[in-house]
Amino acid sequence: FYHASTSTTDRCLRIFLKYVRPAFAEMTGSFSYVWVGTLAYAYGGPLWAAIAYGVTLTFLVATFAGISGSHINPAITLGVIIAGECELLQGFVYVLAQLVGGIIGAGLAQMSLTAAENNGTTLYDLSNRGVVRLPNGMGDLIGVVIVATMTCLLVLTFIMTAIEQGTPISSVAIGFAVFGVTMAGNGLITNPAQEFGTAVVANLWSDQWIFWVGPLLGALAAGALYRFIFASSDKRLFLKDKYQ
Amino acid sequence: FYHASTSTTDRCLRIFLKYVRPAFAEMTGSFSYVWVGTLAYAYGGPLWAAIAYGVTLTFLVATFAGISGSHINPAITLGVIIAGECELLQGFVYVLAQLVGGIIGAGLAQMSLTAAENNGTTLYDLSNRGVVRLPNGMGDLIGVVIVATMTCLLVLTFIMTAIEQGTPISSVAIGFAVFGVTMAGNGLITNPAQEFGTAVVANLWSDQWIFWVGPLLGALAAGALYRFIFASSDKRLFLKDKYQ
Amino acid sequence: FYHASTSTTDRCLRIFLKYVRPAFAEMTGSFSYVWVGTLAYAYGGPLWAAIAYGVTLTFLVATFAGISGSHINPAITLGVIIAGECELLQGFVYVLAQLVGGIIGAGLAQMSLTAAENNGTTLYDLSNRGVVRLPNGMGDLIGVVIVATMTCLLVLTFIMTAIEQGTPISSVAIGFAVFGVTMAGNGLITNPAQEFGTAVVANLWSDQWIFWVGPLLGALAAGALYRFIFASSDKRLFLKDKYQ
Amino acid sequence: FYHASTSTTDRCLRIFLKYVRPAFAEMTGSFSYVWVGTLAYAYGGPLWAAIAYGVTLTFLVATFAGISGSHINPAITLGVIIAGECELLQGFVYVLAQLVGGIIGAGLAQMSLTAAENNGTTLYDLSNRGVVRLPNGMGDLIGVVIVATMTCLLVLTFIMTAIEQGTPISSVAIGFAVFGVTMAGNGLITNPAQEFGTAVVANLWSDQWIFWVGPLLGALAAGALYRFIFASSDKRLFLKDKYQ
Known part of the structure; x- marks a missing residue:
């Protein structure tokens, strides 16, 4: 039996390592x-934003992989939960931290974009205050399908490289996944924490639901593809190997 | 002797692991x-499409390397068959899956491109409905030579890094190969499944044969270079080492 | 006991390996x-400069990692000192070498930029003689916050990948970190040695302090985040594991 | 004692593995x-050419590293000879193969560029027939210094990552080195085989010597930096460790 004081320290350490530290990493x-991402879009448009997401997710995954797994995105957290590699409570803490981080990021981006003026209009207003929306003429359903497809490929890449295979360059693969799909989506995004954070700061809520429903559907699809088809036997939900 | 039922499960599992699951990966x-690729070309032109192919092939090879080898392209499948690392029947299944995947991809790209209008003309029509063709003034023979050269370098990189040497960053090397050769081809493509898929969706068949003959000739050339020159002794068709 | 002469050689070798050789690498x-970086900015603007910083820092870290750790930047040296992986005297030598290298780099960049003329004005003058300054309308405080944030992320990535985790692709992660944050900063820089070197050559000192205070604050923040939160138990300043 | 016939086979195999196969790889x-590189410059200008060189050298080093070391460039071959990792005769064969490869590459590039016409002028003529020259107003000496600096950094990266440290991502580091320095050189090149090949095909010889003298001086400088400063003790020419 430990002394009470030791036991308290142990519990603190456990909570710190399992919840507090990962939450800081996710935030x-x-x-x-x-x-x-918000600033690169405002300065360079959707294709440069694709580059920005790609290189940023790469360095973030490399930096925080050993701390929190570096999900960064609620959709990835959902996918990892479905893959059986993240507890529900932990996932909940991650998503909260991601939303807080998104708000702070959007706030700091606003600070830069309001400082840059162009003929009396700030770049902040010119870029719809950093909030991503569907292009004119694109229906909501099509928007959801595109965003879900983008996110499905990102989450599947995350699960297969960072978790299933432990690829040494998983950070590059995951970064390049968001890079590629953002080019396909022409600037539409896969990360609800980004849409939420920018919307809070800008107080603009149109299309908000699309960037929640799309990513979460995509994560569900990626999780299902993994669990039914691409997982190795111990994680696959049917046709298991007899001798593993 | 196993029970009949067990034996059936075994056969199912074998077929699943050898054909069904890899086919899903290829698709x-x-x-x-x-x-x-189709969308990046439409949004950004040939140089941005080169980036798109590069990052996308990188993350796909990293994601599916352990499932199907991640050929993605009938020309690569042909090259790997010549290299002696893929059975004919399996290769046939791969190519079918690639063609089906290409059609679905072209269909989803069409959905995005018809939604984006520009002065009454959709981006879909402005980008020749996503179907790649030779530029004006380029003869068919020159086109075939260029596409074959592009594909030869891609397939040779695939064989040498993913199979022959097992390079840890083979996914990046393969992605960068298609990246580089697409810059040289100024948007011409190495993947018959892409040309076929977009042609089915658009019902535009001009130049279709060029993007089959070129890539397959390129894969043949890459396979020959490998088997006669670059393979290690056990795969090389002449001048074998005595003691291996 | 060694002979005196042997002992002198030993001391020389030690000084060479600990100070002289690393200083050459840093320079x-x-x-x-x-x-x-200075030339890429002049030829292509801030987004291409971001690419340039990214690929250059990647190859430099890969090249000199085994010699000096490849800090290249006084802010990174400060962060590594705080992380407990660089002695003060060594860090001082590194920073001196970085400043000398920065001046030489700025001088060679000037040589290229004065050779390229455009309607009577050299590219050197068009690019503010290579000296980075805050954009019009941006207050000093906001500039410091942005530069500090950029540098904090770069230094944190350096510490976590090159030191804490020894990631095999730390060079890519670090390069992509400066790539991403330079996109966010739209060409603002994280490296005091660059601002100092270009200012010496151009004799332009406005905003000089911003690119010292910002990076050093960012390095302090990154070091604190590491020491209090992200470090493993032996480097963390509180809540240590009992059994390590 | 072997039989004469066996001995002949042995000699053939040795020559094949040491000279013929590497020569094919270099070519x-x-x-x-x-x-x-030539086509990317013609289609996209110097900054896109920098990208093209970067990704192409990366995939080539990954593909041919195990065959010839993948020098691709006479300057790199010279640097590796100075570093003591390539015999003179072998290096001579490499350079011959590189020059032949450069001519073929330039010829195939010409084929593409003459096919693309723009208001009666082919892209071939618009891009100075693919032959790189110094920009107007830049003196020869400055040109040589810039090209030598570019090549020195490329060769030093090659020696330090591919040979000295055996970095697992040496191909990316080397590719990114030529990527970065080409941005600094705004399209000037480090590879005499490229300048020679394009000049043979175009029959344009102005500035030819600059792209031989510059790269070879750069390789000499890199070799000297390695041998006197950055090499480990067994390769370093002075201040050797006593116990190795």
Whole structure:
């Protein structure tokens, strides 16, 4: 039996390592991702934003992989939960941290974009205050399908490289996944924490639901593809190997 | 002797692991490749499409390497068959899956491109409905030579890094190969599944044969270079080492 | 007991390996970084400069990692000192070498930029003689916050990947970190050695302090985040594991 | 004692593995590098050419590292000879193969560029027939210094990552080195085989010597930096460790 005091320290340490420290990683990562992505879009448009998401997610995954797994994105957290590699409570803490990080990132991006003026209009207003919306003429359903497809490929890449295979360059693969799908989506995004954070700061809520429903559907699809088809036998939900 | 039922399960599992699961990987990969590439070309032109192919092939190879080898492209499958690392029947299944994936990818790309209008003309029509063709003034023979050269370098990189040497960053090398050769080809493509998929969706068949003959000739050339020159002794067809 | 002469050789070798050789690495690296970055900005603007910083820092870290750790940047040296992986005296030598390298890099960049004329004005003058300054309308405080945030993320990535986790692709992660944050900063920089080197060559000192205070504050923040939260138990300043 | 016939086979195999096969790798690599680089410059200008060189050298080093070391460039071969990792005769064969590859690459690039016409002028003529020259107003001496600096950094990166440290991502580091320095050189090149190949095909010889003298001086400088400062004790020419 430990002394009570020791036991308290143990519990603190456990909570710190399992919840507090990972939450800081997710918050810092989400902050960075939203900050860089929002500004790159405003300065360079959707194709440069794709580059920005790609390189930023790469360095964030490399930096925080050993701390929190570096999800950065609520959709990835959902996918990892479905893959059986994240507890529900932990996932809940991660998502909260991601949302807080997204708000801070959006706030700092606003600070830069209001400082840059162009003929009396700030870049902040010119870029719809950093809030991503569907392009004119695109129906909501099509928007959801595109965002879900983008996110499905990102989450599947995350699960297969960072978790299933432990690929040494998983950070590059995951970064390049968001890079590629953002080019396909022409600037539409896969990260609800980004849409939420920018919306809170800008107080603009149109299309908000699309960037929640789309990513979460995509994560569900990626989780299902993994569990039914691509997982190795111990994680696959049917046709298990007899001798493992 | 196993019970009949057990034996059936075994056969199912074998077929699942050898044909069904890899086919899903090839279909998903081919879908993603065609979807991202077609859209990136429409949004950004040939140089941005080169980036898109590069990052997308990188993340797909990293994601599906352990499932199907991640060929994504019928020309690569042909090259791997010549290299002696894929059975004919399996290769046939892969190519079918790639073609199906290409059609789905082209269909989803069409959905995005018809939604974006520009002065009454959709981006879909402005980008020749996503179907790649030779530039004006380029003869068919020159086109075939260029596409064959592009594909030869891609397939040779695939064989040498993913199979021959097992390079840890083979996914990046393969992605960068298609990246580089697409810059040289100024948007011409190495993947018959892409040309086929977009042609089915658009019902435009001009130049279709060029993007079959070119890539397959390129794969033949890459396979020959490997088997006669670059393979290690056990795969090389002449001048074998005595003691291996 | 060694002979005196042997002992002198030993001391020489020790000084060479601990101070002289690393200083050459830092000087060469800093020279390259400033040279490439300043020219890429002048030729392509802030987004291409972001690419340039990214690829250059990647190859420099890969090249000099085994010699000096490849800090290249006084802010990174400060962060590594706080992380407990660089002695004060060694860090001082590194920073001196970085400043000298920065001046040489800025001088060589000037040589290229004065050779390229455009309607009677050299590219050197058009690019503010290579000296980075805050954009019009941005207050000093906001500038410091942005530069500090950029640098904090870069230094944190350096510490976590190159030191804490020894990630095999730490060079790519660190390069992509400066790539991403430079996109967010739209060309603002994280490296005091660059600002100092270009200012010496151009004799332009406005905003000089911002690119010292910002990076050093960012390095302090990154070091604190590491020491209090992200470090493993032996480096963490509180809540240590009992059994390590 | 072997039989004469066996001994002949042995000699053939030795020559094949030491000279013939590496020469094919260097020729194929040099062909690819010149082909992609020349076309990317013509289609996208110097900054896109920098990207093209970067990704192409990366995949070529990954593909041919195990065959010839993948020098691709006479300057790198010279640097590796100075570093003591390539015999003179072998290096001579490499350079011959690189020059032949450069001519073929330039010829194939010409084929593409004459096919693309723009108001009666082919892209071939618009891009100075693919032959790189100094920009107007830049003196020869400055040109040589810039090209030598570019090449020195490339060769030093090659020696330090591919040879000295055996970095697992040496191919990416080397590719990113040529990527970065080409941005600094705004399209000036480090590879005499490229300048020679394009000049043979275009019959344009102005500035030819600059792209031989510059790269070879750069390789000498890199070799000297390695041998006197950055090499580990067994390769370093002074201040050796006593116990190795």
